[in-house]
Amino acid sequence: MTYIPISPAERDAMLKTVGVKSLDDLFEAVPAKHRFPELNLPPALTEMEAAAQLGEMASTNENVREHLISFLGAGAYHHYVPSVVDHMLRRGEFYTAYTPYQPEISQGTLQAIFEYQSLMTNLTGMEVSNASHYDGATAAAEAVNLAFAQFRGKRKKLVLSPAVNPQYREVIRTYTQGMGVDTAGDDAENHDDGPEALIPLIDESTMMVTVQYPDFFGRIYDYTDLINAAHEKGALVCVVANPTALVMLKTPGEMGADIVVGEAQPFGIPLWYGGPYLGFFTTKKSYVHKMAGRLVGETVDVRGNRSYVLTLTAREQHIKRERATSNICTNQGLLALCASVYMSTLGKQGLQEVANLCYQKAHYAAAELSKIDGFGLCHTEPYFHEFVLCCPKPASEVNQYLLDNGILGGYDLGKDYPDMQNHLLVAVTEMNSRDEIDTLVEILKEM
Amino acid sequence: MANIIEPTIFELSSPGRRGVTMPASDVPVAALPPKELLRSELPLPELAEVDVVRHYMILSKFNYSVDEGFYPLGSCTMKYNPKINEDTCRLPGFLFTHPLQPIETVQGNLVLMYEMQEWLKEISGFAGVTLQPAAGAHGEFTGVLMMAAYHKLRGDTKRTKMLIPDAAHGTNPASVGMLGMQVVTIPSDSRGNVDLEKLKAACDDTVVGMMLTNPNTLGMFDEHIEEVVKLVKDCGGLMYGDGANLNALLGIVRPGDLGFDVMHFNLHKTFSVPHGGGGPGSGPVGVSQRLVDFLPSPLVGIVEEGDDEMAPLYGFVTPKNSIGRMKAFHGHFGGGLVRAYTYIAMHGPDGLKDIAQYAVLNANYLQARLRDTYHIPFDRICMHEFVMEGQFEGSDVRALDISKRLMDYNFHPPTNYFPLIVHEALMIEPTETENKDTLDRFADVLIKIAEEAKTQPDLLHNAPITTQFGRMDEVKAARELVLCCWLPENYEQLV
Numbered sequence: 001m002t003y004i005p006i007s008p009a010e011r012d013a014m015l016k017t018v019g020v021k022s023l024d025d026l027f028e029a030v031p032a033k034h035r036f037p038e039l040n041l042p043p044a045l046t047e048m049e050a051a052a053q054l055g056e057m058a059s060t061n062e063n064v065r066e067h068l069i070s071f072l073g074a075g076a077y078h079h080y081v082p083s084v085v086d087h088m089l090r091r092g093e094f095y096t097a098y099t100p101y102q103p104e105i106s107q108g109t110l111q112a113i114f115e116y117q118s119l120m121t122n123l124t125g126m127e128v129s130n131a132s133h134y135d136g137a138t139a140a141a142e143a144v145n146l147a148f149a150q151f152r153g154k155r156k157k158l159v160l161s162p163a164v165n166p167q168y169r170e171v172i173r174t175y176t177q178g179m180g181v182d183t184a185g186d187d188a189e190n191h192d193d194g195p196e197a198l199i200p201l202i203d204e205s206t207m208m209v210t211v212q213y214p215d216f217f218g219r220i221y222d223y224t225d226l227i228n229a230a231h232e233k234g235a236l237v238c239v240v241a242n243p244t245a246l247v248m249l250k251t252p253g254e255m256g257a258d259i260v261v262g263e264a265q266p267f268g269i270p271l272w273y274g275g276p277y278l279g280f281f282t283t284k285k286s287y288v289h290k291m292a293g294r295l296v297g298e299t300v301d302v303r304g305n306r307s308y309v310l311t312l313t314a315r316e317q318h319i320k321r322e323r324a325t326s327n328i329c330t331n332q333g334l335l336a337l338c339a340s341v342y343m344s345t346l347g348k349q350g351l352q353e354v355a356n357l358c359y360q361k362a363h364y365a366a367a368e369l370s371k372i373d374g375f376g377l378c379h380t381e382p383y384f385h386e387f388v389l390c391c392p393k394p395a396s397e398v399n400q401y402l403l404d405n406g407i408l409g410g411y412d413l414g415k416d417y418p419d420m421q422n423h424l425l426v427a428v429t430e431m432n433s434r435d436e437i438d439t440l441v442e443i444l445k446e447m
Numbered sequence: 448m449a450n451i452i453e454p455t456i457f458e459l460s461s462p463g464r465r466g467v468t469m470p471a472s473d474v475p476v477a478a479l480p481p482k483e484l485l486r487s488e489l490p491l492p493e494l495a496e497v498d499v500v501r502h503y504m505i506l507s508k509f510n511y512s513v514d515e516g517f518y519p520l521g522s523c524t525m526k527y528n529p530k531i532n533e534d535t536c537r538l539p540g541f542l543f544t545h546p547l548q549p550i551e552t553v554q555g556n557l558v559l560m561y562e563m564q565e566w567l568k569e570i571s572g573f574a575g576v577t578l579q580p581a582a583g584a585h586g587e588f589t590g591v592l593m594m595a596a597y598h599k600l601r602g603d604t605k606r607t608k609m610l611i612p613d614a615a616h617g618t619n620p621a622s623v624g625m626l627g628m629q630v631v632t633i634p635s636d637s638r639g640n641v642d643l644e645k646l647k648a649a650c651d652d653t654v655v656g657m658m659l660t661n662p663n664t665l666g667m668f669d670e671h672i673e674e675v676v677k678l679v680k681d682c683g684g685l686m687y688g689d690g691a692n693l694n695a696l697l698g699i700v701r702p703g704d705l706g707f708d709v710m711h712f713n714l715h716k717t718f719s720v721p722h723g724g725g726g727p728g729s730g731p732v733g734v735s736q737r738l739v740d741f742l743p744s745p746l747v748g749i750v751e752e753g754d755d756e757m758a759p760l761y762g763f764v765t766p767k768n769s770i771g772r773m774k775a776f777h778g779h780f781g782g783g784l785v786r787a788y789t790y791i792a793m794h795g796p797d798g799l800k801d802i803a804q805y806a807v808l809n810a811n812y813l814q815a816r817l818r819d820t821y822h823i824p825f826d827r828i829c830m831h832e833f834v835m836e837g838q839f840e841g842s843d844v845r846a847l848d849i850s851k852r853l854m855d856y857n858f859h860p861p862t863n864y865f866p867l868i869v870h871e872a873l874m875i876e877p878t879e880t881e882n883k884d885t886l887d888r889f890a891d892v893l894i895k896i897a898e899e900a901k902t903q904p905d906l907l908h909n910a911p912i913t914t915q916f917g918r919m920d921e922v923k924a925a926r927e928l929v930l931c932c933w934l935p936e937n938y939e940q941l942v
Contacts, residue, residue: 316617
């Protein structure tokens with residue numbers, strides 16, 4: 001299959017204009033001994049064959065719509081996506097456009113991003129949002145970069161809650177490995193501590209405190225006291241938040257957070273085996289010049305039409321090069337559109353319904369599961385749609401048993417927290433019917 | 448008051464309007480968390496489904512896109528995105544698999560990822576590939592972290608300098624800046640190659656390595672590439688290749704064979720993942736043998752060998768000296784890897800070579816057609832793109848004006864003002880998916896615009912005039928910083 005729209009006669013005419021005899025003659029600058037390698041790749045498929053082969057590969061998987069009942073979350077959540085969302089994403093005008101460098105012919109993308117920024121600030125209770133990051137984990141890492149830049153590298157301590165998603169903590173470590181950051185609090189065995197345990201760790205060398213909301217174990221804390229304590233020492237606070245939970249819960253903005261980041265995959269983006277997802281990054285206006293990523297602002301054109309442009313580009317790599325706030329260039333534009341269409345289509349009430357269903361079903365599941373002999377809830381704090389179930393056996397065994405019965409159990413916390421081998425992180429969304437929850441309970445009773 | 452062509456989604460909102468509704472709850476009611484943990488208001492729009500569809504349809508029509516016309520944006524490889532990709536990446540088996548599912552339940556995904564790693568290795572001549580990075584710049588950061596880790600493990604701690612040509616993408620120095628390294632800029636010579644004498648002078652035992660885009664952003668394949676690589680390696684440095692321009696090299700030459708140690712791929716350029724109005728991209732990174740142990744974790748590998756009866760079991764493996772995890776989960780699987788896999792599978796070795804050959808033919812054809820009208824400062828056979836000056840003697844017309852005027856003829860402009868080493872740069876990359884008629888029309892229009900620049904320069908200064916929107920006041924945007932909108936203050940009273 002080829003997508004090259006040039007006939008042999010046209011090719012020959014073009015070669016003549018260029019002044020060479022053959023296509024191969026265009027590559028004389030390439031060292032002869034390495035020119036035109038034989039690539040050992042499978043022979044080309046037609047579209048029909050490719051569709052069949054990819055279909056075959058996809059069907060080898062067991063998926064959570066057709067084969068498995070899923071209670072797995074831990075950073076990626078199975079939610080209903082209204083039909084409208086993908087119809088809008090499939091518009092070639094959106095998905096085959098580039099970054100909107102030419103605003104006169106990119107107002108669709110620009111206004112959509114401006115609206116996305118508005119939706120996210122309204123959701124998080126913050127003042128500004130950028131146009132997106134790669135995912136929640138890299139957004140959390142870029143928040144640390146912002147804090148590092150804010151203090152010009154003079155404060156190097158990061159107070160990192162052990163109840164932040166372990167993968168996010170790994171990414172923060174990867175991102176900051178060249179910066180000499182001193183991380184405190186990030187100790188797997190302190191997983192039971194609440195936010196008050198972090199307060200004594202904050203001092204005048206602390207640039208940032210990073211917590212999660214609800215935390216990785218699903219617990220909901222009001223971080224106001226922690227944030228006040230951090231601000232007393234001059235440190236910034238970053239809250240990693242779940243967007244579905246924010247529909248119901250007090251906003252981190254109300255608590256005084258400086259930066260709110262997170263993973264917006266729950267807002268209309270398929271599980272897709274982990275990506276691409278959508279990192280959101282919101283903050284206060286005072287940090288906007290230190291923020292990474294693209295930013296769209298409102299303006300007018302020469303005809304007096306309200307319009308939108310990329311703004312504050314002086315922060316970015318193509319202008320500032322090595323002094324840029326980040327190297328980010330391509331972000332998740334189309335998925336920001338996805339989240340916007342999702343939020344608009346459900347609207348205020350639809351989103352509240354989704355959040356409420358998640359909350360109600362999770363609480364039903366927790367109540368029923370904890371009635372089973374040997375099982376119980378590990379924490380007493382309020383939770384949203386995810387909770388830790390203490391099991392009488394290692395979570396890995398429980399999960400295997402559930403899988404044998406067509407159920408994706410929760411996340412085995414023993415993988416990241418060595419003393420939580422018997423702990424299962426269970427997520428429940430609007431996709432889980434009461435029947436599914438009852439099935440889970442029945443099967444565990446028989447274990 | 449500015450004229451509003453399409454209201455924002457907030458302005459379209461009306462209290463009590465409903466879009467998609469959710470089913471009623473089928474479980475007993477549980478008490479909500481205490482009131483002090485709940486939010487007091489949720490200031491989000493309320494619309495009917497038809498309001499949402501019309502709004503986004505109207506917005507979509509404000510965009511120019513590859514599906515609509517020629518998009519010769521240099522360095523961005525705006526090729527046609529095959530429609531079949533949109534179907535394969537939405538197969539339920541890909542859409543509805545959770546990234547933390549047991550590996551036994553996602554062998555289809557893992558086989559695809561494993562083969563993708565193998566294919567990218569074969570295409571580039573590298574010993575190892577990570578699929579984790581989310582975009583080109585993320586891949587660069589990954590590569591630079593590995594280069595730093597390599598020297599650090601050897602105890603070679605005085606290496607703090609990265610050599611970067613003056614023609615490089617801004618992401619190169621920015622990636623280096625994220626690690627606090629020092630950037631040493633290497634100038635280009637009169638033929639658009641790295642200036643070998645200047646490079647020689649910069650090479651010493653403090654060099655981490657060199658980040659080189661080849662073909663470079665002038666569209667030139669470096670005529671001394673082997674000497675460049677040798678100079679950097681002889682001083683103990685590592686060679687980084689910016690793969691943004693890989694479209695010109697498919698089946699032509701493998702960066703690994705030329706001696707590069709690291710390179711990121713832009714699946715959203717070379718392998719037809721659509722650009723999505725600015726992402727998501729996908730930026731896998733290939734490395735030579737000496738860096739394979741430093742790759743991010745995890746990689747996809749065979750965790751149990753197969754035999755005649757059983758297929759091997761694919762799973763995750765962690766390289767010995769891994770720099771760590773670059774993002775949550777496994778990279779841009781669905782939207783990136785599946786589309787690129789489909790594309791490579793449909794091209795095969797000969798099809799890939801055709802891509803590069805025709806991309807280079809199209810660029811050279813346009814260059815030949817425009818040579819007599821526009822000054823091309825580095826004028827030799829180019830690769831997939833070329834750079835010309837958007838200015839004329841005795842005229843105050845600038846590259847920006849030419850770009851805006853192109854919109855009046857329904858073309859997307861080339862990249863402006865990049866690379867920085869060419870005055871009033873217009874960087875043109877036609878890609879292989881344009882036919883001769885389009886290229887001729889584009890060349891004819893550019894020649895006509897050059898004439899207009901002389902006879903009616905105001906046409907260019909005032910352009911675009913036929914588009915829905917005119918030039919924007921960018922100063923106002925930066926000064927006033929209106930970055931989001933809200934529901935009106937009296938919203939609840941609007942009912």
